[in-house]
Amino acid sequence: MTGQLDAQLQQALADRLLALADDEVILGHRDAEWTGHAPILEEDIAIANLAQDEIGHALIWYQLREDLTGRDPDETVYFRDASAYRNVQMVELPKGDWAFTMLRQYLFDVYERLLLDRLVASTHAPLAEAAAKIRREEIYHYRHTSTWVERLALGTEESHRRMQDGLDRLWPFAAQLFVAGPGDGALAAAGIFPDLSELQQAWEATVRPFLEQAELTIPQAEPLTVGRERHTHWLPILLGEMQVVARVETPETAW
Amino acid sequence: MPDTEWPRYEVFKQDRPNRPHEAVGTVHAPDPEMALLNARDVFVRRPACHSLWVAPQDQVLTMTALEMELNPAWAEETVPEDAPVRTFHVFTRQHQRRTMVAATHVGQIQARTHREALRKALEQGEFTDRPVYLWMIVPADAITGSREEDVESLFRPAEEKHYRDQSYYSGRVFDKKALKRREREVA
Numbered sequence: 001m002t003g004q005l006d007a008q009l010q011q012a013l014a015d016r017l018l019a020l021a022d023d024e025v026i027l028g029h030r031d032a033e034w035t036g037h038a039p040i041l042e043e044d045i046a047i048a049n050l051a052q053d054e055i056g057h058a059l060i061w062y063q064l065r066e067d068l069t070g071r072d073p074d075e076t077v078y079f080r081d082a083s084a085y086r087n088v089q090m091v092e093l094p095k096g097d098w099a100f101t102m103l104r105q106y107l108f109d110v111y112e113r114l115l116l117d118r119l120v121a122s123t124h125a126p127l128a129e130a131a132a133k134i135r136r137e138e139i140y141h142y143r144h145t146s147t148w149v150e151r152l153a154l155g156t157e158e159s160h161r162r163m164q165d166g167l168d169r170l171w172p173f174a175a176q177l178f179v180a181g182p183g184d185g186a187l188a189a190a191g192i193f194p195d196l197s198e199l200q201q202a203w204e205a206t207v208r209p210f211l212e213q214a215e216l217t218i219p220q221a222e223p224l225t226v227g228r229e230r231h232t233h234w235l236p237i238l239l240g241e242m243q244v245v246a247r248v249e250t251p252e253t254a255w
Numbered sequence: 256m257p258d259t260e261w262p263r264y265e266v267f268k269q270d271r272p273n274r275p276h277e278a279v280g281t282v283h284a285p286d287p288e289m290a291l292l293n294a295r296d297v298f299v300r301r302p303a304c305h306s307l308w309v310a311p312q313d314q315v316l317t318m319t320a321l322e323m324e325l326n327p328a329w330a331e332e333t334v335p336e337d338a339p340v341r342t343f344h345v346f347t348r349q350h351q352r353r354t355m356v357a358a359t360h361v362g363q364i365q366a367r368t369h370r371e372a373l374r375k376a377l378e379q380g381e382f383t384d385r386p387v388y389l390w391m392i393v394p395a396d397a398i399t400g401s402r403e404e405d406v407e408s409l410f411r412p413a414e415e416k417h418y419r420d421q422s423y424y425s426g427r428v429f430d431k432k433a434l435k436r437r438e439r440e441v442a
Contacts, residue, residue, distance in 0.1 A: 040261070042282050046296035053412075139408035144292050151285065 012183020014068045021061035022087035028054030033095050053137045078246035082236040086228040090173035092235040099162035106145040107174045113138045114202045118194035153214035168219050175223030264290035269306040275360035287399035304410040307401045314397040316369035343372035348389035358391045
């Protein structure tokens with residue numbers, strides 16, 4: 001099925017694309033906050049690259065959504081309030097220390113990589129094509145962040161403690177990545193978007209042994225399973241900063 | 256204060272499969288894998304790349320022609336008889352133009368030490384058809400390189416990205432007339 005989607009599937013796909021894009025744009029913004037502040041120069045360049053990649057991926061998803069809904073990506077990013085954003089809470093949390101940032105990125109990268117592995121076989125051709133393009137960069141992100149997580153977790157007493165603190169905080173939030181929205185069942189049935197519970201199993205089968213091998217303890221905490229319309233107070237603060245230039249400039253401003 | 260800086264690695268970049276590796280600079284890193292990833296981020300964000308090598312700087316012998324001339328004793332050393340023979344990669348700089356590349360890969364030499372490799376390179380004359388201003392001698396076993404299967408994820412995406420010099424953004428970017436003018440120029 002590569003042609004027209006019925007109205008219900010089209011809406012479900014538009015919602016899912018918004019979730020994908022919002023996750024990436026907010027995570028990209030948090031990563032970008034390290035620019036000029038990363039622990040060493042090389043890593044400063046690396047995290048800026050990574051942030052730019054994530055924002056680039058967001059743009060790809062927003063554009064696919066625009067093809068379905070006519071909603072302009074810039075309008076979507078700069079003129080929506082927090083309540084209309086559909087990112088998971090994990091990506092809106094403040095950037096924390098380097099261990100927190102690398103671990104968050106790692107947990108997200110594993111999710112994204114496994115998702116893209118499945119999306120390249122989507123029955124919806126534009127989605128499959130976009131996934132193939134994004135996947136190459138994600139393989140690199142995964143390599144970069146897993147390298148960092150491993151080294152910090154197995155490094156000094158302090159780096160291990162910081163990594164464990166990060167995991168204690170992030171682990172419950174990560175579960176929200178796999179919370180299905182109202183249209184996701186229909187998308188999975190049509191082979192457009194993978195089944196999220198299968199994706200969650202694959203994700204756990206990857207991250208659990210990796211973290212345990214890095215001598216980290218996976219916390220026994222209640223997972224966050226609220227829908228993507230619910231946010232922490234950190235999101236409006238982030239958006240205030242991210243949107244201010246676009247909102248104070250006149251629409252005619254040329255960049 | 257103790258030096259907390261990570262060790263330096265020399266970075267060698269190959270633009271295309273049939274081109275030589277070139278010494279493009281250094282990165283700091285705690286280990287070879289991170290050196291390779293840092294090299295990718297620092298040196299391969301935009302231009303084409305097919306392969307990257309990194310080698311700890313303290314395992315690379317770098318010598319200028321002037322250093323060799325001022326200190327002829329550089330060649331003197333006692334090489335233990337039983338020292339194993341290794342492969343050394345030879346890089347040279349044979350011009351004095353201002354470029355981003357310090358030295359270019361010209362070949363390999365079998366030797367027991369860096370200095371023996373350099374002495375042999377000079378004796379053989381194979382690499383000295385033109386004056387050599389800088390030598391870099393890199394033991395093959397000190398190199399960590401990207402692999403063929405890394406090309407897709409490490410280097411390929413960069414080729415599709417726009418690269419603009421700073422000057423592209425110069426002038427009054429808020430001025431619509433200037434923008435129109437620039438668009439015409441580009442077209």
